[in-house]
Every structure is written in C-alpha cells, then in structure tokens.
Amino acid sequence: MATSLDQLFAKVRAENRAALIAYIPAGFPSIEGCHKAIKALVAGGVDAIEIGFPYSDPVMDGPIIQAAAERSLSQGTGASDVFAALKCATDAGVSAVVMTYWNPIEKYGVDEFAQSISENGGSGVITPDLTIEESERWSEAAHAHKINRIYVVAPSTNDGRLEKVTSQCSGFVYVASLMGVTGTRTSISSGAGDLVARVRKVTDLPLAVGLGVSNRVQAKEVAHYADGVIVGSAFIKCLAEAEDEAQGLEAITELAKELSKGVREGR
Amino acid sequence: MTKIESTILGHFGPYGGRFVPEALIGALEELEAAHNSALKDPVFQAELSHLHLTYTGRPSILTEAKRFAEHAGGARILLKREDLNHTGSHKINNVLGQALLTKRMGKKRIIAETGAGQHGVAAATAAALMGLECVVYMGEEDTRRQSLNVARMKILGAEVIPVTTGSRTLKDAINEAMRDWVTNVETTHYLLGTVAGPHPFPTMVRDFHKIIGEEAKIQVQELVGRLPDAVLACVGGGSNAIGIFHDFIPDTSVRLIGLEAGGDGVETGRHAATITGGSPGVLHGTRSYVLQDKNGQTVESHSISAGLDYPGVGPEHAYLHDIGRAEYRAITDAQAMHAFALLSKTEGIIPAIETAHALAGAIQVGNELGPDAILLINLSGRGDKDVETAAKYFGIQL
C-alpha cells in the first residue's frame, strides 16, 4: 500500500517538479507554537513536513537545530508531543514523517514507535544514525505498520554501499548534500548533484536533498536534479530570530512561499 | 572458560555495533581495516613496542601497598602503576597506537575529546611526537575544573576548543568532536579516548590497552606465585578497566570488579554509575548502558572526577556485566576522596581521583575477602592534575 508520501512523489513527478519538505522540531518554539508553525508552513505551500524528535545529543546537527532542540527539551517535549505534532501536520493535509536519532525509538519500543507513527497518519521515519547493519528490528516494525524507512546517504558513501542502503529505503532517499552537519550555507555544494547522479544509478526511489538549502535560488538549483528539497535550519532561524510569535509565523509562511516557487522553477 | 569475541561489526552480545551518520561509515571501515592490518604487521607492532619501551616507560611496575592494605582487611594490595607512564596515566597506551594508525592512514590531523584532560594531554603529546595537527574538544565546565591540563595541552601545541553546548562536559565534547569529524573526515582521524563509540573503537582501544593486564598477570604471578583473587579498576568509559581485565577474562577464578562513579550516591540521581544506575540504550554510536530518561534523552552525570563524569560506558563492560563475568559497584565522591587521602598518606602515592574510586573498591573488597586475598588494582593515573580539587575538598589553603 502506498503511503501518503509515496503518493506525493508520484504527484510531483507527474507535475514535473520537486517536492518542498520542511523540517521542524516538535516542541519548538513551544509545544503549542510548533502546531502554529506547522500550519504556517502548510499555508506557505510546503508539500511535506518532517517532525524532529528533539534529542539531547544531536551529533548530526549544527548550532541552529541544536539550540532549537535544547529549547524544546527545556519545555519537556516528549514522544507524545512528537506524535501530536505529526498528527497536526497530517490533519493539515500534508504528508508527514518523523526524523529522529535512534535512541528515542529504542526507548519508546521499536514496534510501538512504528505503530504510533502509523496511528497518527505519519508516512514514515527518517533515521539518520541507524545504520542498515543495525536496522533489522526496525525493518520488521516498519514493514508491519506499513510505513516508509528513510535512510541518509552521504557524499562519502561508496557505490556498493549506496546500493545496499537504498535497497533498504522506501518513500525517498535522503541525500546529504555535503559532508557536515545541518545548517544554512551560502551555496549548495557541487557534490550534491554528483551524488544524486550516483544514487540514480542504483535506485528508482525519489531522491530528496537536504543540508544547507535556505533560499529560493538554492531550491531552484536543487530542484533541477532532485525530486525533493529539504529545508530545516532556515525555517528554524526565522522562528528563533523573530521579535514575537506572529512575526515568526509570518516569516516562515513567506519563506515557504518563496521556496515553493523555487521548487517549481528548477526544470 | 568464557570467551568474549567482538564478532561482526563489533557486537558484544546485544551491545556495541555502529549507530552513526552514514557519512562516517567510510572512515570507520578504513580505520577497522587499518587496525586489522596493523595487528598482523610485525613492523607496526615493533614500532609500538619500541615507543612503549623508550617513550611510555613500559612495562609499568607493580607496587605492593602494605600500609594501605592495613585499611583493606589485610588483603595483599598490588598496584599496577599506570600512573608512572609518560603523561601520567594509562591513556598514553591508546593514543600512541591510534596516532601510529593515523599516520598509516595518511591523515595529518587528529581531534580528541577530553574530560579530565588526561586523554587530551596524551593525544596532544602523541600529536607533538608524530608531527600531527591536534584539536581537543573539552566541555567548558571541565576546562575550569582542569585548567592545568588545558595549559599542558596548549604548551604541547594543541588547540583546545571549549564546548558550550548541553551540560558542557565530556559527553558534549564528544558530540562536538563527532560534528568536526563528519565535516573533516577526509583529512582527520578522531582519536577517541575510551572503549566506547562506534565499532571499531571499543575493540581497537581495548587492544591498545590490554598490555596492562598482560604485563600485570606475569608480574603478579612472579611476585606471589598465583593469580589474584580479584582485579579492580575504575570505570568511566572503561578503557583502563578493560585493559587490565582483558587478559584475565578466561581465568574465571579471578573476579573482575569495575568501580563506577557514585557521585552523591546512586539513590540521589546525582552520579555517573552507568551500569549500576542506567539502562540499555544507544549513545555516541554504540549500544550499551546509558543514563537516560523515559524519552531516551541522555541524563547529565555527576562526579567529583571529571574523567568518570560520563553517562555512557563501553559496550564490552555492558556485556561482561550481563553475563556475570564482571561486577560493577558504585563508589561515592566521599568514599573516593577518603581513599585518595589514604593512599597518599600510607604509600606516598597521590592517585588521580578517578583511580581513587578503584582504591575505595579495594578497601571494600579487601575487607570482604580478608587477609588471604590478593587484589590487583589498576592505578590508572596520578593525582597532580587533581591537587586543586583535592585541596578544595579537604579545605587546604592554596
């Protein structure tokens, strides 16, 4: 059975454009504020939302997402808030997934986590630190609850391993544009296009590029060769730097509008 | 006989493995291959042995602590003197091995995390010796607690970066080092300081430290004509403990006892006793015991000893615990500081506060087993770096 995410990529493929995927941590800027932000992102035209499970030791994240996770955790964000945010996004009419480091899944219960994703309308989970060698239990759970398993590939991933990792993926493949942590960058690494080309040789799955995309020009550039454009830190920065909540929400809607133009200009 | 093998991808029963961003897989595979080939390469082994003989000061001696033993039930207390190694702790064994591997891989830059500063100093030392660039990440809180070691690292030519995220201690220094590594993995080796982290670190770091137990086993038998009844070591990440335990694992008559940092007492929640007070989980790339809350968030650890102040522990210890081959106990700050003072006054040896946890364990176990017992203790480090902390604790005016 196709998930909502699978259907989304079929749709954007038919429209000959890339999907715009936004990342926001649950509980940021506050538990309630996150729900408002999700609605503001949807109003701006994002196609899908990744709900981040804020984690105490985010080794893949740069300063912007680290600070957001700390702020969220200081307000007591837990698994139930992550699933509530997920539901908020799917209720708002977009495809939604959770992005989380592995330990919160293990602590929650691997099968139970997959079940809660499914029950809250989620399409799947992005697991940036779960290697395929350690993924057996997760594969079983995701399969049982019919959700997508999304893994990250990096410029350092060799061709043999690309084939192995993508064979375990569904929904889309998360293509890290560069060697590094999350955060806004002034330009998109030229390695991103090369990596997408290498991944295309081993899989027909949609490929979404993340790490460093923050504006319309960059979104357009990435949409030229990728099926999805993932933006996280740039939205979080808008919310973190806003003078008040209303201004922050307005800013992310505006940014989403710009980016959604970008993903339609790529081809 | 109990046999512990880290088999495919460094698993120890359900523990160990690799939980890392895909970007690091290539580097971990490269490191694993370099380590495996070095193990079989007589030239590499000869180079490391030569360094240990002429630079580290190995073999480290065995000292019998007779006056201290009077306070430990009269048991014979044998101290394996890793404190006499160059740079003052066991940490040098691992850094020299990894620095040689760094050169073997053709990398020119090393990064390291440090808590007490001992591993950072050791890493900076090896980098100076081998002409490598060295960056050390250290929690801001620890840079204050261990300012002398910060100065030592700088004198040795390393750059010390204070880490201001999270709890500003060792775990956050590891996070920051991992972020650096993901970004610079092409040119940089992450010289991890303990038997934690993703495979191959727990196995590789153990291999570089197991010389401690190999030497001690021979030395103890020469001195007393038999194996010890128990081997004791403090456990932060677990490197000095696995180093002295490893050669004794098949000798099931020998009890292996790890002493964790009990802080204010495990029951208070303010401690760093990961096996005693934690639960299985994943932290810093490996599955092991972790101090964590119900959402799987790492909980801050507490200890008077910066080197034990870590909410994780090496996966091989988790396994040794679960199969009952090793025991783990918590020693409070107060018990450790009592043992610190006692060894200083009875033997003229000022131990590191980390090590004092093992000595407090020796007092307990000696009293339990009595005068016929022979205890081997890993004296993992010297206390020079802790003089300020100890002076404050005991109210000595500086």
Ligand SMILES: Cc1ncc(COP(=O)(O)O)c(C=O)c1O
């Ligand atoms: C003297 C000494 N002993 C023990 C430790 C704890 O580390 P491990 O458990 O890896 O031996 C440290 C760490 O800094 C140390 O400096």
